[in-house]
Amino acid sequence: MHLTGAQLTVRLLERQGISLVAGIPGGANLPLYDALSQSRAIRHVLTRHEQGAGFLAQGMARATGKTGVCIATSGPGVTNLLTAVADAKLDSVPMVCLTGQVASPLIGTDAFQEVDTYGMSIPITKHNFLARSAEELLFIIPEAFRIAASGRPGPVLVDIPRDVQLQMVDATVLPEPGRADTPLLPDPAEVARAARMINEAERPLLCLGGGVIHAGAGGAALQLARRADMPVAATFMGLGAVPTDDPRYLGMLGMHGARATNYVVAECDCLIVAGARFDDRATGRADSFCRDARVIHVDVDQAELNKIRCADAPLRGDVLATLSALLPLVEERDHAAWIGRVEELKSEHPLVAPGAQDPRTPYGLVACTGDLLDGSEIVVTDVGQHQMRTAQIYPFRRPRQWISSGGLGTMGFGLPAAIGAALAEPGRKVVCFSGDGSLLMNLQELATAAETGANVTIILANNQSLGLVRQLQDMLFEGRRYATSFTCAPDFAAIARGFGIKAFDLSLSHDPLQTLRTALDYPGPVLVNAPVSADAPVYPMVPPGAANTEMIGGERHVRA
Amino acid sequence: MFAPDSRPAPADAPNTAVPQDTGFTVLDLIVSNHPGVMSHVCGLFSRRAFNVEAILCMPVGDGLSRILLLVPSEERLTQMIAQAMKLRDVHEVRTDASLAGIFDRLRKVVGWNGVS
Ligand SMILES: Cc1ncc(C[n+]2csc(CCOP(=O)(O)OP(=O)(O)O)c2C)c(N)n1
Numbered sequence: 001m002h003l004t005g006a007q008l009t010v011r012l013l014e015r016q017g018i019s020l021v022a023g024i025p026g027g028a029n030l031p032l033y034d035a036l037s038q039s040r041a042i043r044h045v046l047t048r049h050e051q052g053a054g055f056l057a058q059g060m061a062r063a064t065g066k067t068g069v070c071i072a073t074s075g076p077g078v079t080n081l082l083t084a085v086a087d088a089k090l091d092s093v094p095m096v097c098l099t100g101q102v103a104s105p106l107i108g109t110d111a112f113q114e115v116d117t118y119g120m121s122i123p124i125t126k127h128n129f130l131a132r133s134a135e136e137l138l139f140i141i142p143e144a145f146r147i148a149a150s151g152r153p154g155p156v157l158v159d160i161p162r163d164v165q166l167q168m169v170d171a172t173v174l175p176e177p178g179r180a181d182t183p184l185l186p187d188p189a190e191v192a193r194a195a196r197m198i199n200e201a202e203r204p205l206l207c208l209g210g211g212v213i214h215a216g217a218g219g220a221a222l223q224l225a226r227r228a229d230m231p232v233a234a235t236f237m238g239l240g241a242v243p244t245d246d247p248r249y250l251g252m253l254g255m256h257g258a259r260a261t262n263y264v265v266a267e268c269d270c271l272i273v274a275g276a277r278f279d280d281r282a283t284g285r286a287d288s289f290c291r292d293a294r295v296i297h298v299d300v301d302q303a304e305l306n307k308i309r310c311a312d313a314p315l316r317g318d319v320l321a322t323l324s325a326l327l328p329l330v331e332e333r334d335h336a337a338w339i340g341r342v343e344e345l346k347s348e349h350p351l352v353a354p355g356a357q358d359p360r361t362p363y364g365l366v367a368c369t370g371d372l373l374d375g376s377e378i379v380v381t382d383v384g385q386h387q388m389r390t391a392q393i394y395p396f397r398r399p400r401q402w403i404s405s406g407g408l409g410t411m412g413f414g415l416p417a418a419i420g421a422a423l424a425e426p427g428r429k430v431v432c433f434s435g436d437g438s439l440l441m442n443l444q445e446l447a448t449a450a451e452t453g454a455n456v457t458i459i460l461a462n463n464q465s466l467g468l469v470r471q472l473q474d475m476l477f478e479g480r481r482y483a484t485s486f487t488c489a490p491d492f493a494a495i496a497r498g499f500g501i502k503a504f505d506l507s508l509s510h511d512p513l514q515t516l517r518t519a520l521d522y523p524g525p526v527l528v529n530a531p532v533s534a535d536a537p538v539y540p541m542v543p544p545g546a547a548n549t550e551m552i553g554g555e556r557h558v559r560a
Numbered sequence: 561m562f563a564p565d566s567r568p569a570p571a572d573a574p575n576t577a578v579p580q581d582t583g584f585t586v587l588d589l590i591v592s593n594h595p596g597v598m599s600h601v602c603g604l605f606s607r608r609a610f611n612v613e614a615i616l617c618m619p620v621g622d623g624l625s626r627i628l629l630l631v632p633s634e635e636r637l638t639q640m641i642a643q644a645m646k647l648r649d650v651h652e653v654r655t656d657a658s659l660a661g662i663f664d665r666l667r668k669v670v671g672w673n674g675v676s
Contacts, residue, residue, distance in 0.1 A: 123603055130596065306639070
């Protein structure tokens with residue numbers, strides 16, 4: 001059986017079990033699109049910008065854990081895609097990007113729509129390929145999926161010149177689909193050493209990152225925490241790893257973590273970090289972070305161990321396998337004094353969320369939405385104050401419920417990622433908290449939402465400003481606000497309707513809570529415009545360069 | 561894998577070990593020989609702000625190449641090795657300060673005596 005390179009690629013995608021891809025066609029990937037048009041197993045979602053396609057694929061991947069696929073044409077198609085690729089790299093999201101390239105003989109001639117895709121994608125992918133023949137695709141495509149999903153996941157880009165897409169290749173024998181390598185097991189001696197440290201600790205604390213979500217290790221983490229009688233904090237990426245209402249749960253640590261969380265973390269004598277990388281937003285000033293604690297660091301990526309913080313016990317391995325190996329070696333403990341201290345700090349320094357009862361306030365929007373839903377929903381955000389508020393107070397109940405751009409912090413992530421999550425998990429409602437600055441960065445994807453009927457409720461905390469940056473100007477630049485306020489105030493409800501999307505405006509509602517409920521019950525894309533005050537900083541906040549215990553704001557006594 | 565002392569020195573390598581106090585060592589990498597692998601390796605060092613003094617790359621057969629990098633032996637080197645090991649086309653990394661002599665001889669070829 002002979003196929004073109006494009007047909008072979010589609011065939012291999014089908015064998016990978018891919019049923020949904022997102023992208024935009026153009027001259028250099030037309031053979032691929034022609035082949036896609038003949039596939040009955042794969043549905044293509046046409047986005048309105050390649051960045052949208054990248055984030056849509058990410059939404060699918062983050063919601064399901066399976067590798068997402070996006071497609072772009074050469075030149076501007078690729079450059080538009082790159083932000084979403086970099087975002088996937090920093091948050092370790094498995095993704096395969098297929099890009100068209102000018103025909104091989106034209107590479108290097110500054111041909112129409114030629115850019116050095118291979119060169120540009122090296123620093124922001126886990127790996128990349130330039131296919132030099134259709135035959136190579138037999139190896140490259142499954143290998144791309146293997147790499148994307150193995151160990152620490154990440155984006156893989158495959159650049160396919162147009163002539164390679166058209167070249168005939170013998171496809172009588174097709175390769176096995178690429179699968180994630182078997183989970184890496186930790187060194188038993190290191191595990192035993194780490195278990196001893198936990199057993200010797202008086203104030204142990206477990207901190208969970210995105211690697212726990214990826215490995216499906218939330219349950220094992222909670223078991224470990226119960227056995228060793230220790231509290232559990234989460235990084236931004238680890239939200240949802242354990243339910244927020246679990247008595248051991250402390251909340252998110254770091255730059256916008258609750259005071260109690262950062263204080264408790266600072267007092268532990270043994271810090272077990274799992275699937276997290278000591279990011280500066282999580283640790284604050286690294287050399288002040290848990291200075292006197294012994295550190296056990298579990299990560300599948302060797303290069304993360306001892307990168308920022310030297311670990312007393314670096315454990316390289318799959319997080320689930322490693323926590324499971326630790327479990328039987330950890331003694332059942334009762335750290336009554338420590339847990340008492342934790343409870344004391346929690347009640348003295350809780351997270352203060354002004355206006356949480358009122359859906360017309362920025363915190364209230366988040367809190368009331370959480371109250372109205374049952375936990376089966378997926379929560380996506382854009383980037384800014386609305387994102388931090390959601391991270392701070394949303395009642396997360398399960399892993400993969402939370403989808404947000406952490407490492408790159410990319411405005412414009414929310415809407416396309418929400419569409420991707422909704423299409424990948426059609427049984428779930430997807431809520432997308434956005435800000436007016438962020439929504440405008442990928443607004444065109446409202447068309448994709450309308451066309452696909454994705455079950456997304458966009459809740460727009462509209463403060464007519466780049467709120468989080470404005471807050472930084474207030475705090476760090478003596479309130480000199482510059483380039484952070486919008487004087488043009490678009491009518492977002494009208495814009496949504498213009499795309500054929502249902503819209504509500506909370507400012508026009510006599511019963512905002514009821515309106516919110518109606519919008520959340522509505523199946524299919526819907527936008528809720530919620531005008532909110534721009535003068536509502538997110539507290540507490542650890543200033544740049546400060547230790548996590550040196551937070552500004554968010555004290556309980558200033559509660560209005 | 562990271563093997564400190566597993567590979568023989570190149571046949572004509574000087575057997576006089578370079579004094580350790582030069583502050584430099586050599587990273588010895590076995591990589592897939594394909595266009596792009598140099599970009600992967602060099603890009604890794606430049607984007608992580610780790611200086612590479614000199615580079616040598618030669619095919620060694622079996623679809624492999626060997627890359628020698630003259631690098632400062634500083635604390636962050638371990639981290640760089642760990643990062644290099646993550647590159648899919650990098651199969652082996654080891655450090656061997658004794659290989660620095662190769663670069664001393666190259667210095668004569670390129671016409672700089674190393675004093676500036
Ligand atoms: C693509 C991109 N550009 C710039 C920034 C810097 N930035 C971070 S938050 C922010 C403001 C976000 O405004 P908005 O989406 O309205 O959310 P708000 O903070 O008002 O809730 C900006 C400009 C960014 N994170 N991403």
